[in-house]
Amino acid sequence: MNLELIIFIVLALTGAISAVGMITRPNPVISALFLIFNFFALAGLYLLLNAQFISIVQIIVYAGAIMVLFLFVIMLLRTGEEPKLFSEKKHIKYFAIVIAVLVFVQLGYLIFYEAPSEYISQRVQQSMEAGTIENIGQQLYTTYMIPFEAAGFLLLAATIGALVLAKKNFE
Amino acid sequence: MNSIPIEYYLILSAFMFTVGVTGVLIRRNAIVIFMCVELMLNSANLTMVAFSSYLGQSAGQIFVFFVMTVAAAEAAVGLAIIIAIFRNKLTVNIDEINIFKW
Amino acid sequence: MLTEFGKVLVFIILAAAFVVIALFVARLIRPARPTKEKFTIYECGENPEGTPWVKFNIRFYVVALIFLIFDVEIVLLFPWALTYQDYGIYGFLVGIIFLLILGLGMAYEWRKGDLEWEKPSPKPPNLAKILEKSKRNIPVEVPD
Numbered sequence: 248m249n250l251e252l253i254i255f256i257v258l259a260l261t262g263a264i265s266a267v268g269m270i271t272r273p274n275p276v277i278s279a280l281f282l283i284f285n286f287f288a289l290a291g292l293y294l295l296l297n298a299q300f301i302s303i304v305q306i307i308v309y310a311g312a313i314m315v316l317f318l319f320v321i322m323l324l325r326t327g328e329e330p331k332l333f334s335e336k337k338h339i340k341y342f343a344i345v346i347a348v349l350v351f352v353q354l355g356y357l358i359f360y361e362a363p364s365e366y367i368s369q370r371v372q373q374s375m376e377a378g379t380i381e382n383i384g385q386q387l388y389t390t391y392m393i394p395f396e397a398a399g400f401l402l403l404a405a406t407i408g409a410l411v412l413a414k415k416n417f418e
Numbered sequence: 419m420n421s422i423p424i425e426y427y428l429i430l431s432a433f434m435f436t437v438g439v440t441g442v443l444i445r446r447n448a449i450v451i452f453m454c455v456e457l458m459l460n461s462a463n464l465t466m467v468a469f470s471s472y473l474g475q476s477a478g479q480i481f482v483f484f485v486m487t488v489a490a491a492e493a494a495v496g497l498a499i500i501i502a503i504f505r506n507k508l509t510v511n512i513d514e515i516n517i518f519k520w
Numbered sequence: 521m522l523t524e525f526g527k528v529l530v531f532i533i534l535a536a537a538f539v540v541i542a543l544f545v546a547r548l549i550r551p552a553r554p555t556k557e558k559f560t561i562y563e564c565g566e567n568p569e570g571t572p573w574v575k576f577n578i579r580f581y582v583v584a585l586i587f588l589i590f591d592v593e594i595v596l597l598f599p600w601a602l603t604y605q606d607y608g609i610y611g612f613l614v615g616i617i618f619l620l621i622l623g624l625g626m627a628y629e630w631r632k633g634d635l636e637w638e639k640p641s642p643k644p645p646n647l648a649k650i651l652e653k654s655k656r657n658i659p660v661e662v663p664d
Binding site: 250251254257258291294295297299300304307308311312313315316319320322323371375380381383384385387388389392395396398399400402403405406407409410413414 | 525526577584585588592596604611617621622
């Protein structure tokens with residue numbers, strides 16, 4: 248039981264509990280706050296994985312911008328609490344549980360069947376170098392140049408599309 | 419050398435993905451469903467960062483960037499669609515939004 | 521084996537845990553006698569009216585949206601600022617094209633007036649009207 252494992256367990260428990268809290272709270276604002284908690288736990292996990300830039304970006308983009316947008320929309324629409332967590336249709340509930348168990352069993356089976364840790368072990372030095380801003384920049388602007396420009400187009404489309412959809416004769 | 423096997427990260431990611439799927443299926447609030455989708459995207463990000471770190475390559479981390487861009491665009495447009503629907507139907511409960519049915 | 525970032529992470533977790541534990545212990549030992557009065561919203565002695573969950577203006581969404589887009593743009597450009605000189609004019613052009621694409625979005629917002637914050641314009645009091653009213657001995661309503 249070393250320190251790294253303890254940190255992992257603390258962060259993983261935080262992430263898992265806040266994820267479950269998110270889908271079980273009836274109030275959407277509390278759901279959003281749980282999700283922000285989850286994002287912070289993930290940022291800690293990324294730091295543990297030596298992905299320092301991703302970790303900061305996770306906080307800046309997800310916790311700082313995307314969740315703010317979500318909270319503004321919750322405030323804007325003022326939806327209130329859901330009186331019943333589950334749908335009124337009873338079969339959807341059982342269907343959801345079956346699907347969730349199936350997905351988890353399938354993913355877990357794959358993970359343990361393949362057992363990637365038998366031939367992959369963490370390369371601390373290499374991963375430290377891979378996570379630096381310089382390395383990511385070098386990859387991003389040479390090998391991944393076309394996807395990078397495509398991301399720019401995607402953001403442009405998102406800006407214009409969201410403005411057109413949201414502003415059209417409100418009130 | 420390293421004490422944490424990569425399976426731990428993968429199982430955590432699988433668990434978060436499953437929670438996201440469950441949330442999409444059981445919740446009725448469209449905004450919360452979008453948050454569950456964000457959770458699923460994040461669990462995929464965790465897998466990519468874990469493999470990127472354990473293999474010592476930065477390709478996975480660059481894809482995380484693109485996933486974040488897509489998530490931001492998706493949140494912006496998706497929430498705008500929810501606002502547009504709310505304006506017409508005055509609800510975000512997806513049981514009541516059935517304009518595609520006839 | 522913890523890396524240097526792992527040590528920073530330990531500090532962050534300990535700091536967060538300290539806050540959580542302190543608040544939790546305080547919750548355990550403090551007296552809790554909730555009354556209805558204590559749960560009402562404090563409004564400078566007035567009785568609160570309506571619900572605090574008021575509807576936000578749509579403008580807040582637009583501002584948050586623009587912030588989100590530029591936030592992601594900055595994050596994508598941050599590695600470029602550090603590495604573009606390694607690739608000469610080519611590396612420079614990659615970032616400039618990206619900026620131009622997003623500049624189009626910015627131009628659209630500007631053209632459509634989404635960057636303006638329309639304030640309700642206060643009307644200046646019409647002095648001539650007030651004088652005319654006071655001549656005819658009509659009680660003057662001075663707008664504040």
